[in-house]
Amino acid sequence: MSTALTLALRDLRRGGRGLLLLAMCLFLGTAALAGIGSLSAAMLAALDAQGRTMLGGDAELVVSQRRATPEELAAFAAAGPVAEVVSLRAMAHAGADSALVELRGVDGRWPLVGRFRLAPGALAARPHGREVAIAPALAERLRVGVGDTLRLGTTPFRVIGLIAEEPDRLGAGFALGSPALVDMAGLDASALIQPGSLYRSGYRIVLPARATAEATASRLAARFPGAGWTPRTTDNAARGLRGGIATLGQFLLLVGLAALAIAGVGVGSGVAAYLAARTKMIATLKVLGARSPLIARLFLIELGIVGAAGTLPGLVLGAAVPWIVVRIAGAALPIAPRLALYPLPLATAAALAVLVALLFALPALAQARRVPAATLLRDALADAGRPSWRVLAAMALLLALLVALAVLSASDRLLALGFVAAIAALVAALWAIGIALRRLLARLPRPRQALPRLALANLHRPGAATDRLVVALGLGFSLFVALAVIDSSLSAELRGSAPARAPRFFAADVPAEEAATFRAAVRTAAPTARIEAVPSLRGAIVAIKGVPVTQLKTLPADAWVLRGDRTLTWSATVPPRNQVVAGRWWPADYRGPPLVSIEDRAAQALGLKIGDAITVSVLGVDVPARIAALRKIDWQGLGLNFAIVFSPGYIEEAPHSLLASIYAPPTHDGAIARSVGAAMPSVTLIRTGDVIGQVSALLGQIATAVRVAAAATVLAGLAVLVGAVAASGRARRYDAVVLKLLGGSTRQVLAAQAIEYALLAALLSAVALAAGGAAGWYVVTHVFDMHWAPDPMRVALTLGGASLVTLGIGVAGSVPALRARPAQMLRTL
Numbered sequence: 011m012s013t014a015l016t017l018a019l020r021d022l023r024r025g026g027r028g029l030l031l032l033a034m035c036l037f038l039g040t041a042a043l044a045g046i047g048s049l050s051a052a053m054l055a056a057l058d059a060q061g062r063t064m065l066g067g068d069a070e071l072v073v074s075q076r077r078a079t080p081e082e083l084a085a086f087a088a089a090g091p092v093a094e095v096v097s098l099r100a101m102a103h104a105g106a107d108s109a110l111v112e113l114r115g116v117d118g119r120w121p122l123v124g125r126f127r128l129a130p131g132a133l134a135a136r137p138h139g140r141e142v143a144i145a146p147a148l149a150e151r152l153r154v155g156v157g158d159t160l161r162l163g164t165t166p167f168r169v170i171g172l173i174a175e176e177p178d179r180l181g182a183g184f185a186l187g188s189p190a191l192v193d194m195a196g197l198d199a200s201a202l203i204q205p206g207s208l209y210r211s212g213y214r215i216v217l218p219a220r221a222t223a224e225a226t227a228s229r230l231a232a233r234f235p236g237a238g239w240t241p242r243t244t245d246n247a248a249r250g251l252r253g254g255i256a257t258l259g260q261f262l263l264l265v266g267l268a269a270l271a272i273a274g275v276g277v278g279s280g281v282a283a284y285l286a287a288r289t290k291m292i293a294t295l296k297v298l299g300a301r302s303p304l305i306a307r308l309f310l311i312e313l314g315i316v317g318a319a320g321t322l323p324g325l326v327l328g329a330a331v332p333w334i335v336v337r338i339a340g341a342a343l344p345i346a347p348r349l350a351l352y353p354l355p356l357a358t359a360a361a362l363a364v365l366v367a368l369l370f371a372l373p374a375l376a377q378a379r380r381v382p383a384a385t386l387l388r389d390a391l392a393d394a395g396r397p398s399w400r401v402l403a404a405m406a407l408l409l410a411l412l413v414a415l416a417v418l419s420a421s422d423r424l425l426a427l428g429f430v431a432a433i434a435a436l437v438a439a440l441w442a443i444g445i446a447l448r449r450l451l452a453r454l455p456r457p458r459q460a461l462p463r464l465a466l467a468n469l470h471r472p473g474a475a476t477d478r479l480v481v482a483l484g485l486g487f488s489l490f491v492a493l494a495v496i497d498s499s500l501s502a503e504l505r506g507s508a509p510a511r512a513p514r515f516f517a518a519d520v521p522a523e524e525a526a527t528f529r530a531a532v533r534t535a536a537p538t539a540r541i542e543a544v545p546s547l548r549g550a551i552v553a554i555k556g557v558p559v560t561q562l563k564t565l566p567a568d569a570w571v572l573r574g575d576r577t578l579t580w581s582a583t584v585p586p587r588n589q590v591v592a593g594r595w596w597p598a599d600y601r602g603p604p605l606v607s608i609e610d611r612a613a614q615a616l617g618l619k620i621g622d623a624i625t626v627s628v629l630g631v632d633v634p635a636r637i638a639a640l641r642k643i644d645w646q647g648l649g650l651n652f653a654i655v656f657s658p659g660y661i662e663e664a665p666h667s668l669l670a671s672i673y674a675p676p677t678h679d680g681a682i683a684r685s686v687g688a689a690m691p692s693v694t695l696i697r698t699g700d701v702i703g704q705v706s707a708l709l710g711q712i713a714t715a716v717r718v719a720a721a722a723t724v725l726a727g728l729a730v731l732v733g734a735v736a737a738s739g740r741a742r743r744y745d746a747v748v749l750k751l752l753g754g755s756t757r758q759v760l761a762a763q764a765i766e767y768a769l770l771a772a773l774l775s776a777v778a779l780a781a782g783g784a785a786g787w788y789v790v791t792h793v794f795d796m797h798w799a800p801d802p803m804r805v806a807l808t809l810g811g812a813s814l815v816t817l818g819i820g821v822a823g824s825v826p827a828l829r830a831r832p833a834q835m836l837r838t839l
Contacts, residue, residue: 044328047355
């Protein structure tokens with residue numbers, strides 16, 4: 011071992027620059043994986059650390075459209091200190107201006123956890139009675155300040171301060187309006203809560219033992235069966251944010267694994283090129299008595315030293331990614347990452363990098379061990395032969411370890427397993443294509459023109475690296491296509507987030523008995539406006555096929571319809587933008603036992619079919635119903651759509667309000683808002699543009715993350731192209747020198763190599779379109795759950811750019827040899 015170490019250090023000092031590609035590929039792959047893992051861990055750690063603050067306690071019981079009864083409140087108080095929070099959307103008016111607000115009424119014990127703070131200059135520490143604290147953005151929009159008055163409903167409220175810190179705001183979830191805070195007396199004075207109004211009551215509890223939070227919350231909800239209580243704990247606080255971070259982190263992990271796989275191909279090419287240049291040295295060592303195990307140890311030490319030189323900086327950069335992201339884009343993040351060193355993602359990235367490096371370097375190392383001493387007497391450009399069964403077994407073991415580690419480190423293990431399997435299948439398919447291409451070209455008739463004949467011969471002659479080139483270029487091209495498809499689909503989603511057929515406003519909490527007044531107010535401002543109004547109320551599915559939801563052991567990941575209460579309606583006919591795909595709609599005059607129609611994807615997630623029974627809790631009353639129809643919904647139209655639609659009859663007896671959509675020319679927006687606000691101050695108007703703006707901002711953040719991740723993978727892909735060319739560099743230099751001695755010009759030699767790489771690029775572009783397009787489709791439709799809308803022009807430009815880069819790298823790799831004098835090159839070959 012000491013001899014091998016001495017020789018390795020000496021060889022690295024003499025020609026270690028040949029392994030720079032290995033270090034670069036490992037650096038890029040390790041940095042991508044370590045950075046993605048560290049950032050995801052930092053974000054989730056921040057959520058875990060702030061989970062109790064975001065929830066407002068250790069447990070919370072939530073119910074819609076009512077408040078707790080004295081009996082329920084006493085049961086909650088017996089478990090620990092309780093704080094009540096009532097949340098609803100409302101309109102705030104100041105003069106001629108109005109804005110949507112997320113209004114919360116809190117009792118005197120709120121907040122139980124964390125600190126509520128107003129900005130300097132506030133008139134009091136918190137609002138009392140007809141006082142309100144508002145967000146700075148709302149103050150700016152309504153042009154009001156501390157001490158001014160605004161209206162909530164029909165009641166004037168004095169602004170006592172601007173909210174600087176609201177501890178549980180992030181746990182409230184997606185918000186369309188700016189925050190506004192009143193106490194319970196102020197909420198009652200606003201008269202915004204009427205029978206049928208859409209609001210939510212939450213009761214936060216601080217428990218003596220936090221470990222019992224889940225059990226206590228479930229026990230309290232079960233104590234009042236059919237009352238519609240939904241238990242929450244710190245584990246599911248900010249569920250939407252946590253799910254979004256997990257989804258984006260999962261995608262970025264897949265990108266990191268792809269970058270590492272491509273880097274592995276670069277490692278294999280770089281090691282093959284380096285060892286090919288060491289053929290004479292290996293033969294000399296064997297003439298002097300060195301045996302194959304010494305040769306293997308020698309190069310393993312070299313690869314280990316250079317690999318560590320690439321992996322360690324990659325780990326350092328990956329560990330610093332949370333700090334870098336906070337520094338560059340901290341204000342745009344939904345939650346500040348918890349800055350710390352996270353060993354698990356770093357260790358995982360390092361282990362994956364080592365396994366990938368060994369897996370792809372092993373064939374070249376095995377070939378180096380078999381170099382005979384007679385190589386000193388002749389040049390060896392012939393094929394090295396098939397790997398031994400020992401090498402194949404070692405590669406299989408490394409591959410199994412690599413797959414196991416990649417899958418175990420992923421949050422969605424099934425998705426990770428499928429992705430790794432797809433990468434392995436693509437590599438195997440590309441390798442088979444490379445072998446088949448060599449054999450096919452060898453059997454084709456030779457072209458009459460010299461340059462095409464020479465280009466084809468370069469692809470199938472003995473010692474040609476066609477199979478490695480096909481794998482490297484195919485992986486790189488496929489990745490570029492996949493990223494182009496994903497990015498262009500995200501861009502299309504951004505452009506299409508405001509469909510032309512979308513309404514201008516949604517109106518909530520329209521009293522059913524005042525529907526005519528509402529229509530008159532709208533048409534006074536916009537005579538040509540079209541109004542869709544449907545009854546609406548809140549309900550939660552509490553039982554499926556007779557089994558309470560609380561007793562289900564596991565819930566599918568896409569069972570969103572079970573998470574809390576949902577807005578539902580009833581209809582005698584099939585709603586607009588809905589299509590029945592299974593079952594039959596009930597007759598328009600149906601008045602029998604309750605029937606229900608479910609959105610088809612939600613039913614599929616729950617395993618529901620026509621005839622199955624579900625129970626929905628509405629205002630504390632259990633409503634059993636049988637599924638009569640499944641519907642496909644056009645969610646893109648931004649119209650009034652409901653996952654759950656009841657048949658008319660029994661459900662109509664529940665207190666309810668109307669939910670309306672207003673279709674009108676954009677020039678009437680201000681007039682509609684003023685007219686409705688004056689006639690019906692308690693009606694909440696939601697401007698569609700505000701919804702679209704929030705969705706667009708979210709999509710923009712996702713697109714930015716995709717492009718940043720793509721930058722690392724593109725660099726890895728370029729490194730692989732360089733490595734693939736370098737792997738066959740010695741043979742190409744030999745060919746170039748021989749051709750120049752035979753009278754060939756530099757232009758002819760370069761033209762022949764350009765034709766060779768152009769043929770490969772054209773073939774692999776077709777492969778990349780299929781493989782990369784399929785990968786992009788899966789990510790867009792299944793990971794991000796968006797419409798697949800790739801831009802053919804962008805994909806074509808991506809492939810064209812990749813082909814030009816391949817041509818440039820391939821031709822540039824031969825320029826140094828062509829510039830040298832033939833006599834000098836012949837002495838070094």
